[in-house]
Amino acid sequence: MTATARRFLDALPAVYRERLLSFARDRSFTAGSRVFDEDEEAGLFWILRSGRVALDAQVPGRGPVVVETLGPGELLGWSWLFEPFRWHLGAAASEAVEAHEFDAARVRAAIEDDPAFGLAMTRCVASVAIGRRLRACRIRLLDLYGPANGAGRRGPP
Template identity: 55%
Template sequence: MTAATRLLRALPAQHRERLMELAREVSFPQDARIFEERGTADRFWVIRSGAVTLDLKVPGKRPVTVDTLGPGDLLGWSWMFAPYTWDFGAEALSPVRAYEFDGAEVRALCDEEPALGLALVRAVAEVLAHRLETARTRLLDMHSYGAVR
């Protein structure tokens, strides 16, 4: 495991090792669409190298980039919550290497091992809280910038 896998490092060693038994190493070339907004969310990734943009479709316009993820970041959390549908699209900004996890397998593991499930939910919740705060700050900055003009 690389030093850049923050989500995985947040898990206690025994849970991380158990989860990594389900990992598969994958790669995506630059500009590859990894998933589409409103598509079936059946997996997630921990980025090992490269960058991925999250985007949102805007009717009549090109998709808008809402965030850029890099090494150590969790890509995808919609696999964890019904109806298991992506809220955003994702595209490789550069060549990407990642650990890929099957969402149904991980949910089943969490059911079998509730302590692992709780640790994983806490780690994902921490990621979500950080991203929400980042988005909030970005929106405030955009609003402030617009108010100055």
């Protein structure tokens, strides 16, 4: 498990980690297969055990453009937790993937039944998955639009 995986799973208290994993089933994706497409219903989510998945955005005239790549231990998908429960990005297996797969409706029902579990899950998804994605996006934007050759950079190089 990667450090990211440990942060995601370790962010949940052991009882909630075990509860979440009790909903898991094994899932495999072959290299090149689509996991989901932008704007489809977000009815499942995954924690990757091995392999890599590329998150992509549809760009008119260019097709899917990779915006981030996820690896072992990372959470694939968080749109299942927030209405309207539709994917904001697409995803494709860059290489063969083994994952824990979760039925989103079942996990959401458990969250509704146990507010403490819900709070723990929401905090974990927000701090680890969403926070990581926003930091990665910021870095990509700085790479694309930041000053060339470090000109105008603040602080030590």
